[in-house]
Amino acid sequence: MSVSLRYYSSSDTYVKLTELVTSVNWSGETTQASRSCKVSMSNTTNGTTKAVNIEVGKDVRLYVDGDEIFRGVIFNTEIASDGSFSFTAYDYNYYLTKNMDSMKFVKQKASQIIRTICSKYGISAGTIDDTGYVIPKLILRDKTLYDMIMIALTETRKKTGKVFMLGNEKGKLVLRERKSQVKRLIIKDGSNLLSASYSESIEDLRNSVRITGKSGEESKGVTVSDSASTKKYGLMREKEHESEKSVAQLMPIANALLKELNKVARESNIDALGEKSIISGKMVQVSEKMTGISGGFYVITDSHTFEPNGLHSMSITVSKTLELNELEYEPPEEPEKTMASGGASNDKATDVVNLARSFKGKVRYVFGGKSIANGTGDCSGFTYYVFKKATGKDIGHGTSAQIRKGKxxxxxxAQAGDLVFFQGTYRSGVSHVGIVTRPGFCVSLASSGCQEHSYTTGYWAGHYMEIRRVI
Known part of the structure; x- marks a missing residue:
């Protein structure tokens, strides 16, 4: 196996970095817009000066056995005094998450919508499979381009059952229908399997949901439960409040939330000898006796590591079901009449931030807890309490409810008083929420307590999801 890494200082001028590289990690997930390439290298030959001047915004390309497997843009770099250097690049689909817009589409297929977006933003497009279904209308306000595409593809899947996968090949956006994969790599003991692990958890399972509405939090509301799950695992109930919903409107919300939460979290992880064709969305055949991982699986996440000695290994997370980033379409509400002055809104934001900051170091994290005034609670319980107390506004209980509020x-x-959401901290999808105090910083209640921290650097930057304005 041969690996080659090229750094492009201009469109037609490149330098080979292969001799300087100590490790290359190439990875992706089915729920992410783009693939990434993280490179570690010794960027010096004499210990005092850089061997190559590598800049953010420049292109990098990765080749394995002569085939280009990655083309992307460097977004961050880091160098140490001993010349140790690293950078992270993302393929061109990453820009879909970096651009927001409002668009209206009438009687168009998802494939047509994608071409329109590409044309408007100057995005190079490759193969775009015909998605077939004509979507009657989509009004998309303040959405990233990636979310617009995901909403269109979700609508298509709901109507046709067809799954389309977004990708990027040689700098061009591609869309291909996910069809049955007959040929699969076999990963098994004594051959190419290095190690495996399997875990199950009911920590975050909820088999009963109670939601109250217009009649108040102390009213009966609606309650839905799964009796079989309750009998097997014990009663674990989620409580939420939707102050503007009638009982009739609450039932479908409760059923949808129960379906989302009533799941045993299962994870299968495989370490194996690398195969460059195995990326997220593909299928593999696995046979491992100790863990019981056996059969055909979808690759949900993949991480390939290339070492200078020629070793290529991969770590993959696999699942019996294909996990996709599906976004439901919610027709926008009619815009509310704006006030003559924004002062009242600013005052509310100030009240929210001041109250949130007053709890720093004073509240202990308890999953599902909502006793903020008594010193315990969880992230969404904290944000709910602060907004209710400071503004009288009900933003709902739980991150799944709060992320549907506002715009x-x-x-x-981002402004002070906005909600900032994070994903993948302990489960896939939205899993944590905080209150923006100033651009780049928020107050949130986590296992480490109630703290003000950055959401643009460090741990939380890696789990950042989105920001929503609710006041």
Missing amino acids: QVSKAS
Whole structure:
């Protein structure tokens, strides 16, 4: 196996970095817009100066056995005094998450919508499979381009059952229908399997949901439960409040939330000898006796590591079901009449931030807890309490409910009093929420307590999801 890495200082001028590289990690997930390439290298030959001047915004390309498997843009770099250097690049689909817009589409297929977006933003497009279904109308306000595409593909899947996978090949956006994969790599003991692990958890399972509405939090509301799950695992109930919903409107919300939460979290992880064709969305055949991982699986996440000695290994997370980033379409509400002055809104935001900050170091994290005034609670319980106390506004219980409130704004447009959401901290999808105190910082209640922290650097930057304005 031969690996080659090229750094492009211009469109037609490149430098081979292969001799300087100590490790290359190439990875992706079915729920992410783009694939990434993380490179570690010794960027010096004499210990005092850089061997190559590598800049953010420049292209990098990765080749394995002569085939280009990655083309992307460097978004961050880091160098140490001993010349140790690293950078992270993302393929061109990453820009879909960096641009927000409002668009209206009438009687168009998802494939046509994608071509329209590509044309408007100057995005190079490759193969775009015909998605077939004509979507009657989509009004998309303040959405990233990626979310627009995901909403269109979700609508298509719901109507046709067809799954389409977004990708990027040699700098061009591609869309291909996910069809049955007959040929699969076999990963098994004594051959190419290095190690495996399997885990199950009911920590986050909820088999009963109670939601109250217009009649108040102390009213009966609606309750839905799964008796079989309750008998097997014990009663675990989620409580939420939707102050503007009638009982009739609450039932479908409760059923949808129960379906989402009433799941045993299962995870199968495989370490194996690398095969460059195995990326997220593909299928593999696995046979491992100790863990019981056996049969055909979808690859949900993949991480390929290339070492200078020629070793290529991969770590993959696999699942019996294909996990996709599906976004439901919610027709926008009619815009409310704006006030003559924004002062009242600003005052509310100030009240929210001041109250949130007053709890720093004073509240202990308890999953599902909502006793903030008594010193315990969880992240969404904290945000609910602060908004209710400071503004009288009910933003709902639980991150799944709160992320549906207000409107999404870009990270660059964040203001004090906005909600900032994070994903993948302990489960896939939205899993944590905080209150923006100033651009780049928020107060949130986590296992480490109630703290003010950055959401643009460190741990939380890696789990950042979106920001929503609710006041």
